[in-house]
Amino acid sequence: MSVHANEAGSLVESSVDAGVLTLTLNSPRDGNALNVAMTEALSNVLEQVNDRRDVHCVLLRSSSRHFCTGGNVKDMQSGSDLMSGGVEEVRDRLLRSLHRITRALNGLDVPSVCAVNGAAVGAGCDLALMCDIRVASTKAVFAESFLRLGLVSGIGGSWFLARIVGYAKALELTLTSEFIDAEAALGIGIVSKLVPQEALDTEARSLAKHIARNPPTALRMAKRLVREAADASLPTTLDMAASMQAILLCGREHKEAVDRFLEQQAAKKRAHV
Template identity: 90%
Template structure:
């Protein structure tokens, strides 16, 4: 395991192991709130990923009992941090600060896995929704809780939520600010698996490492193809698929993968004869 070359900051720990970049939210005193320091640390680390050929998957997790509790309510009351200044200044700060995370996560060429323990509420819920695959512990809770504070999702979470659970359910979760547990989140497709609190990191790291073992160029293309296919016509998807497949069929990754497959197949046949 190696530390990521550019320090992500004290509020986010980072390391690379077997192709997996692990980013750990590490500000337990405020529930990993998305303040300016956390936002800059996380977005700064994410913005470097696409240029790193030793990173094949990103794992986002927390070091404390909560994943991310959203915005800091005390800062909201005092008008400090992200909430200070005029309407124009706050809007500009949101676009330049919090939205850096949204843009960086949605632009990742490599897959992202999120391990959610404890609260993922408000902007913390949105942060989890921005990742490609989410796992949760039995103690996880999710909420689009903005209306409780007279707010809306300010970092684009509504875009991701509607695409995951559908328009009607996204509207229900938004308008009620309902808290849902891990099993309810799984039934809605928000998380793909629920495990015990002790097993969460093990399961999430195992999944991220399995993903990262794939041929890197094909891995990035596979993610892009699925992502783009959700919003373009079939004809466009077919054009993309043909171009990507042609590149991969003529590349060394495919030839090496075929060679490994044939060797493994031959070895399996020998084992069955014994």
């Protein structure tokens, strides 16, 4: 097992094991609020992932009872952190700071898995939505709660939400700001799997490691193909698929995978003789 020490500071703990980069939000006193410091700590690691050949999957989780409670309401009241200054200054800070997470997560070449425990609300809900796959504990709750505070999703969550649950449901969740439990989140596709709270880390890590075992070049291409196909025409998708497949068919990973498959099949036959 290869494990590397923390690379992101105390707010975001970082380690690599079996090709899985685990990023742990670690600011329990404020519910892992997405303030400037948390944003920078998380973005600094995420922006390096695509150049790391030791990382085949990212697992995003929390060390505390909540995944992420979004913006800090006390900071909003005092006008500090992300909210300080005039309109132009706040807009520029959102674009340069908070949106780094959005761009980095959406731009990951490798798949991302999110383990959601407790509350994922406001920008915290959006953070979970930016990941490719979400596994949640049965105690998780989700909310696009911005209108409760007279706000909209400033981190781009509406783009992800509509693609995951559809236009009408995205509007319902946004305009009601209602909290939905884990069962409801599973029913509308926000999460892929529910597990007991005590099993969340084990299940999420198992899924991430299963994904990370795939041939790394093919893994990155497979994610990109599905992501691009969501917004592309069929002819464009077919052209992309043909190009990727040709590269992979002529590559080392494919040949090694075929050899392994045939060896495993032969071993199974010998075992039944």
